[in-house]
Amino acid sequence: MEQSGKDLNLSFLLEHEREMILKVLQKDEKLRKREEKRIRRLKNELLEVKQKGFIRPHDLGARQCTRCLKTLGLIFDRGDLCEECQSRICSSCRIVNPRTREWRCTFCDKLTELKVSSGEWFLEERSKRFERGQLSSEVVKQTILSTPLSESDCFSINSTMSMYSETGDYGNAKVSGEILLNVSYSYKTGALSVLVKECHNLAVGDERRQRTDAYVKTYLLPDKSRQSKRKTSIKANTINPVFNETLRYVISHSQLETRTLQVSIWHHDRFGRNSFLGEVELAFDAWKFDCHIEEWYTLQPKVEGSIDAMLQYKGELTVVLKYIPEGKNVTPTADQVQVKKSFLKGKKTSPLTLPEGGMVELLVKGAKNLTAVKSGGYSDPFVKGYLLPDSNKSTKHKTVVERHTVNPQWNHTFTYCGLQPGDLNNVCLELTVWDKETVSSNVFLGGVRLGAGTGESYGKEVDWMDSYGEEKRLWQRMIENPEVPHECTLMLRSSMCKCRK
Secondary structure, eight states, X not given: OHHHHHHOOOTTOOHHHHHHHHHHHHHHHHHHHHHHHHHHHHHHHHHHHHHHHSOOGGGTTXXXXXXXXXXXXXXXXXXXXXTTTOOEEOGGGEEEOTTTOOEEEHHHHHHHHHHHHHTHHHHHHHHHHSOTTSOOHHHHHHHHHHSOOOGGGGSOOOOOBOSSOBOSBSSSSXXXXXXXXXXXXXXTTTEEEEEEEEEESOOOSBTTTTBOOEEEEEEEXXXXXXXXXXXXXXXXXXXXXXXXXXXXXXXXXXXHTTOEEXXXXXXXXXXXOOEEEEEEEEEOTTOOTTSOEEEEXXXXXXXXXXXXXXXXXXXXXXEEXXXXXXXXXXXXXXXXXXXXXXXXXXXXXOTTSOOSSEEEEEEEEEEEXXXXXXXXXXXXXXXXXXXXXXXXXXXXXXXXOOOSBSSOEEEEEEEEEEEOGGGTTTOEEEEEEEEOOSSSOOEEEEXXXXXXXXXXXXXXXXXXXXXXTHHHHHHHHHHHSTTOOEEEEEEOBSOOSOOOO
């Protein structure tokens, strides 16, 4: 149990998140103790019944029913042994299961009933399946209580990461200064260690108060989810902060070669928006992992997004795309069909009653090298699709969730019906890959957009009609060669913001 607690890292949780989890665990503990008390009471009552039926010491030589103490015969009504408690029982103290014709003694039958009504059977089965030492609510609680809060977590920090953008002020402070980093990788533990040592000559974060309260934040790009975020503590009122704090990532060497470490410095504003003070990015595709590298890096201003940012490696998605013109399509299965919204006309349409027009059929085969967002080095990925401009349930489609993998295989077909030839240059098939989370929001892993890439839809300028490269070429091949399946492996975008070409 102690080892599981040591391996559990909850330092990324904010203060209000820790408090919320602790409240849930405290309520769970209270309910568990109340239930244990009820079960003990029921057990004691049952033991009293059992004690009353036991053979007394002076009757040990007699052949008696263990339950009712009835004298048993030598030839007739000799009694039989209960399969569960191995006690000799007369015919009157047996409970027969009408389905299996097997029987138990009255005590064992009552005990089984008790286990069902109290839920004890579940606890017994769980103890068989889960060995001692695995993760439990007690480990989570003790880890939260023992993890020290950084100074930055003690305030209402306004540095929440949204799905495709990041909050904070980028233009309030003039970027200056440099940062000293010591970066190393351990093949033995599979851990990347980023020792943030110090900064020199940072910009003033708060011009009005002439004050800089600096902290350092890192992401292992292209993953900008909360699981990838690491932060140091805040160093108050200094433009030359000394941190000497190590930020760690557990990641395989092969995956690390496709990542870029983003290190940014921020001024913490307790009552407003944090101010950006500069950043550096270290690409690991040609990094010397066999040595410690300590170096001063000059801080750079924030660079506007470009197509290069969209091409940061997030993994690959393999699909097969086909357009079937009207009159040549076959009826797909009910779970594959999605109808274009404009054909619904406010009425509930049966999926198998197809509107006039052709259909786009997409086979989502699988993905490779997805971002591992869980501590075990894996994700639980699924794909979600929309036929834009309809972004509601009328065109929504999802694959199943593939568990514990970064190389999933779905082989799931999406079918979109009711499409005229003129629609193909005005619609866009958006596919996004997500990591399934049970108690929090799903994590975005990447996406693609398949379309004409004209920037317009039905005469209106739209930011989602931004397909480029192989995304655009695949869609064009589909239009030019109908009824032919076109397979393609597409590199996932790290963001679904409008692509700047």
